[in-house]
Amino acid sequence: MTASDNDRAKLNLNFDDLGEGTPMSRPEIEQRVQQISDEAGFHSRAPSATFPKSELTLADQPKRRTRIKTGRTYPFNTKIKPETYELICRLSDEATEREQRPVSMAEIIERSLDALKEAKHRKLPNFSLLNEGG
Amino acid sequence: MSKTPVIAFVSPKGGVGKTTAALTLASELIHQTGERISIIDADPNYPFKRWAVLGRKPHKLDIICDDSEETILDNIERAKQSTKAVLIDLEGTKNMRVTYAVSKADLVIIPVQGSILDANEAAEAIKLVKRTEKGFGRTIDYVILFIRLPAALLTRNFLDISNQLKDAQIQVLDAQLIEREAFKTMFSTGRCLHDLSESQVSGLVKAKADAANYAHAILNRLRRRHTQSTQAA
Numbered sequence: 001m002t003a004s005d006n007d008r009a010k011l012n013l014n015f016d017d018l019g020e021g022t023p024m025s026r027p028e029i030e031q032r033v034q035q036i037s038d039e040a041g042f043h044s045r046a047p048s049a050t051f052p053k054s055e056l057t058l059a060d061q062p063k064r065r066t067r068i069k070t071g072r073t074y075p076f077n078t079k080i081k082p083e084t085y086e087l088i089c090r091l092s093d094e095a096t097e098r099e100q101r102p103v104s105m106a107e108i109i110e111r112s113l114d115a116l117k118e119a120k121h122r123k124l125p126n127f128s129l130l131n132e133g134g
Numbered sequence: 135m136s137k138t139p140v141i142a143f144v145s146p147k148g149g150v151g152k153t154t155a156a157l158t159l160a161s162e163l164i165h166q167t168g169e170r171i172s173i174i175d176a177d178p179n180y181p182f183k184r185w186a187v188l189g190r191k192p193h194k195l196d197i198i199c200d201d202s203e204e205t206i207l208d209n210i211e212r213a214k215q216s217t218k219a220v221l222i223d224l225e226g227t228k229n230m231r232v233t234y235a236v237s238k239a240d241l242v243i244i245p246v247q248g249s250i251l252d253a254n255e256a257a258e259a260i261k262l263v264k265r266t267e268k269g270f271g272r273t274i275d276y277v278i279l280f281i282r283l284p285a286a287l288l289t290r291n292f293l294d295i296s297n298q299l300k301d302a303q304i305q306v307l308d309a310q311l312i313e314r315e316a317f318k319t320m321f322s323t324g325r326c327l328h329d330l331s332e333s334q335v336s337g338l339v340k341a342k343a344d345a346a347n348y349a350h351a352i353l354n355r356l357r358r359r360h361t362q363s364t365q366a367a
Binding site for chain 2: 010011012013014015016017018019021022024026029032033034035036037039040041042043044045046
């Protein structure tokens with residue numbers, strides 16, 4: 001026991017009634033707290049309970065273009081040179097304009113691969129034979 | 135009819151000593167009354183949760199970790215049912231959970247160090263209390279607590295702030311908490327003030343005397359208000 005304990009009467013926590021003011025419903029408390037907090041700049045941290053509703057009905061919304069299923073579902077992520085990327089974009093845009101339909105970058109890559117395969121199978125003159133034949 | 139005092143520690147500024155003031159008061163109340171006390175930890179950093187994790191919390195002290203402004207009213211009500219005093223340690227920002235706590239408080243303690251920055255933030259807290267009083271039609275007592283004052287001498291800043299508060303007729307608690315190692319050691323050891331020993335920290339006797347004066351001043355204030363409200367009725 002400290003000197004200060006001996007100097008004075010012990011503390012006690014017995015209160016008859018501290019007074020709570022007029023009883024209020026929970027929504028009423030929340031409304032008043034909201035108003036007081038807004039006025040005093042003490043802001044809510046709770047996420048907004050209601051998201052603003054769109055005024056557009058389903059009928060108002062423009063009809064969306066039917067999505068074309070391309071069958072391309074496998075992800076492919078790699079780093080390429082900026083100029084290669086620009087080339088793929090340019091070829092895609094040109095093909096889209098020329099063919100009057102969306103030609104994706106994936107399709108440009110596929111066409112490039114096809115062209116590469118074709119070039120490989122095409123018979124090219126074997127210039128080394130010329131040298132051998134003398 | 136409320137018999138359980140609810141004491142909220144409020145300041146929109148962080149680091150002014152709300153948590154230290156709350157734990158010091160809880161320590162003293164448990165030591166002197168032997169009653170069960172609760173602290174509602176309404177700071178998202180949960181300083182009391184971290185303190186309690188050290189495993190030396192007295193069994194008479196309940197720590198209630200509050201989640202948000204949506205849970206604080208229920209936590210206050212539950213704590214009032216199960217303990218003899220409810221202390222609420224709030225975050226040092228201007229958020230709506232503070233208004234909820236103030237709306238249920240019998241006494242709001244606003245800690246201020248000897249700095250004009252703290253005093254400015256204290257003014258914001260006082261405005262909130264006054265608005266809440268008006269909005270809820272009930273008297274909510276509030277008082278400034280000077281905390282972490284240097285032991286050696288009173289600084290000119292402190293005297294300036296003290297005089298300004300006096301001029302503005304803002305009440306200051308007639309007990310102060312001096313900057314003492316013992317108050318910090320409560321947090322590093324996970325103990326209450328009266329569970330510390332002289333071997334753990336120096337100046338413990340003075341810290342205990344400060345804590346006793348502080349707790350007496352708080353309860354005297356509550357009791358005065360209790361008497362006034364009884365007379366008014």
